Amino acid sequence: xxxxxxxxxxxxxxxxYTNEYQKSMIPIHGxxxxxxxxxxxxxxxxxxxxxxxxYRKEQIINYFKDGNKWGIKIEYIEQKVLNGTGGAxxxxxxxxxxxxxxxxxxxxxxxxxxYNNVVEIFKKENQNFILVTNYTADPYKGGVIYCKNDFLLxxxxxxxxxxxxxxxxxxxxxxxxxxxxDVLKTLKPSKxxxxxxxxxxxxxxxxxxxxxxxxxxxxxxxxxxxxxxxxYEKLCENSSWLxxxxxxxxxx
Numbered sequence: 001x002x003x004x005x006x007x008x009x010x011x012x013x014x015x016x017y018t019n020e021y022q023k024s025m026i027p028i029h030g031x032x033x034x035x036x037x038x039x040x041x042x043x044x045x046x047x048x049x050x051x052x053x054x055y056r057k058e059q060i061i062n063y064f065k066d067g068n069k070w071g072i073k074i075e076y077i078e079q080k081v082l083n084g085t086g087g088a089x090x091x092x093x094x095x096x097x098x099x100x101x102x103x104x105x106x107x108x109x110x111x112x113x114x115y116n117n118v119v120e121i122f123k124k125e126n127q128n129f130i131l132v133t134n135y136t137a138d139p140y141k142g143g144v145i146y147c148k149n150d151f152l153l154x155x156x157x158x159x160x161x162x163x164x165x166x167x168x169x170x171x172x173x174x175x176x177x178x179x180x181x182d183v184l185k186t187l188k189p190s191k192x193x194x195x196x197x198x199x200x201x202x203x204x205x206x207x208x209x210x211x212x213x214x215x216x217x218x219x220x221x222x223x224x225x226x227x228x229x230x231x232y233e234k235l236c237e238n239s240s241w242l243x244x245x246x247x248x249x250x251x252x
Contacts, residue, residue: 006106044119084194089181101176108224129201132216133217139164140162152213
């Protein structure tokens, strides 16, 4: 199974840092963010990665090259038109030979044990779809998740502030069956002019009766949202969280 990392976006919320850096390449304690994510996937056992690039793609390609330095193989796909997460994922179809693939945003970092736990549950339970959630007081900035008995009922992208009845947010880590490509091909652009991966998930659940397994991160479990400039600057100031990435200490 291959792992896909989405790293094409401009990172507008991270300006002025992204005037100089691709958002997944912003430096933090001596390494670009993306290197921590890749190390987490290597920890989990991945040997073959696909990185979807776009804005400042040369920074990523020139740094990681073919992945040989890290003992892995990296393929690059350019998202020339930044038409959303769904559009980025759809570009990967011909590069996926297996029945399933792993997906993570390129600006989200979690404990390495979290990456690994997704794969372990996939193997143990033989699930076709897995979606990881994190706790947040109000998920209006992301995607609110409603579930029952650890399976998805609904996902709503960018819900109105203060209106969500769930504290579960779409963390940005998944395992998908390649069936997702069939749905993505039918999508029309959203009001934002993007192909929304969340809309494909909703269609899968409602029209195709997909069972999407939810893995809930604990309330205090580490999740670094590097799309948030305040979070980035806070994590730059304090390096104590770094040791927890590998040892799995969840209270950070």
